Amino acid sequence: MKTIVIGIGNPFLADDRAGIVVVESLAQEKLKADFEILYTVGFELLDKILGYDQAIIVDACMLGGKLGEIFEVGLDDIFQTKSMLNSHAIHIGTSLRLGMDLYPELMPKQLKIFLIEVKNITEFSNQFTPQVKAAVEKVKTRIKKLL
């Protein structure tokens, strides 16, 4: 199964690095997947997943959950129809829904999104909040089981 694992975040901002660190770490283990880093969840996300059988996306979130909580979701869970869009916030669900509508034959048949509830996204730091650090390791383990 052709798989892509995409980490989304900002590489300089504390907990916002979560998705990126997961992917960069896994990329060094020579697993059977392609790995990409994105700084946004707009059309670029769609560009990257087309043509793969399986897509796994990892990002930080602030959904009001417990710090370090891991949400494992699919497309329908994340797509929200009511959102104000600007090009800087094309919702992840919108990008994926667009793919389903326009490129059904090219969209991955299996799509999983891992979201890590984070706290500190404004500090320039290469340190995670402890709970986020633990969650990063758990997500890595979960993804490896899918590959």
Added chain:
Amino acid sequence: MKIEQVFAKYFGQIPKNKGRNSQVKKIEINPITRLEGHGKIAIFLDDNGNVDDAFFQVVEFRGYEKFLQGMPMEEVPRTVSTVCGVCRGVHFTASMKAMDQIFGVEPTPTARKLREIYFMSHYIEDHAAILYALGLPDFVVGPEADPAVRNVVGLIQTVGAETGKAVLNKRRLAVKIFELLGGKPNHPVAALPGGWSKTLSEEERKMVDGWADELIDLGKITLQIFEDIILKNEKYMALVTGDMYKVVVNYMGSVAEDGKIAYYDGLQKVIDLNGNEIGTFRGKEYLDFIAERVLPWSYMKFPYQKKLGDWQGIKEGEGTNLYAVGPLPRLNIVSGMDTPEAQKHFEKYHDTFGAKPVHFVLAYHWARAIEMLSAAERIKELINDPEITSKDNWNKPTQVVGEGVGIIEAPRGTLIHHYVTDDKGIVTNANLIVATTHNNGPINLAIKNAAKHFIKDGKVDEAVLNYVEMAFRPYDLCLACATHTVTGVMPLEMEIYDSEGKLQKKMRNF
């Protein structure tokens, strides 16, 4: 009503010690934090339920200026490309130009042209995203349509999957050029002081040449959609040319030597609201033109043109020293476009509105579409330049000058990156002025004008929320883009207060 009177009327006297994070808690009911990441509009009604005033608050992320201190200048471009996940190319380009000056070098002609192709490809992907995700849905689907469909998905369902695919497939080619020349997938790394590390083979050149034709087609398709959906629709044109979406301020942009449009390089020019030139500047001279005002209720500063006098407040019309940047201001300032097809549309644009400068905010979208075509034509020209496959891609620096100002016309407007380094090229100071900051005053005015028109007798509903959002969406705010949590970075909360200052309604679009 002046802001001091607003505060006095609704919240009592404000403390004398006002700062950016003033303790005026009532106007920022929930402090805007990056955690929520939403912007806020506060609208105050009079006794009749009509709009008295409106205020727009967002957080501007300024941490990078501090973070960059102590960093080698060569690391800055790839670092600042993370300031914004969408416009990752603009900060990269502006800082790269500043880096040239820090090291006292100019790029080789080939490097300069490669940089411009890269930048133009970014223009197309960015403008296309704004238009199809943001600007066109309001018109194609309708401003009063259900929010569930008033988005890019609804737009594509309306125009049809084949058109939608054609648009996205062509847009993707701009991204391919961006990544090919950027040197790394997704995020650019090819900047050199005095050069550009990625050169083109003849095979790559031919590939990009073919893609350029597709991108010109994308520009034409977009302008045709604009013509068919908006220009031929009287109701929409009434919105486009109506006072509810009109903001009369001064304008700033960049021009080439011949006065035509300039994106990568140019002379910065400021005109007043009647189209008269206020002045021109290059580099560090921006400090002679732009001053910034801190207001107690706003997280973001308000730049103004100090050659027009001291701070006049958030006002429009004669006497204002507020100014706007971006596609509409650029087309107000330039004498024409630098490519033939875009020039035809430029002429049609100005013929339609009659008077220049154009002050209709919704026209930003049309100007954006024209620039998209212009950028594609420019790629076509450059990719067929005889020097474009040359390997002479780097003027290696031999000195550290220690100060540099990189100014470009980012898709959203004039972007200024100003750096100072020590004698080893380590950054000691950085100042970034982004387009949305320039536009802070006009955005507030746009929101107020729209709110005043659409909110009457205290009636506020979902449709009203969208009509007010339409006022600032053309500016395509770029503020809190550095963080990329999946919940998005620019949802909006609108709070309506009655004449007694009591919160009557709160509406969200997230």
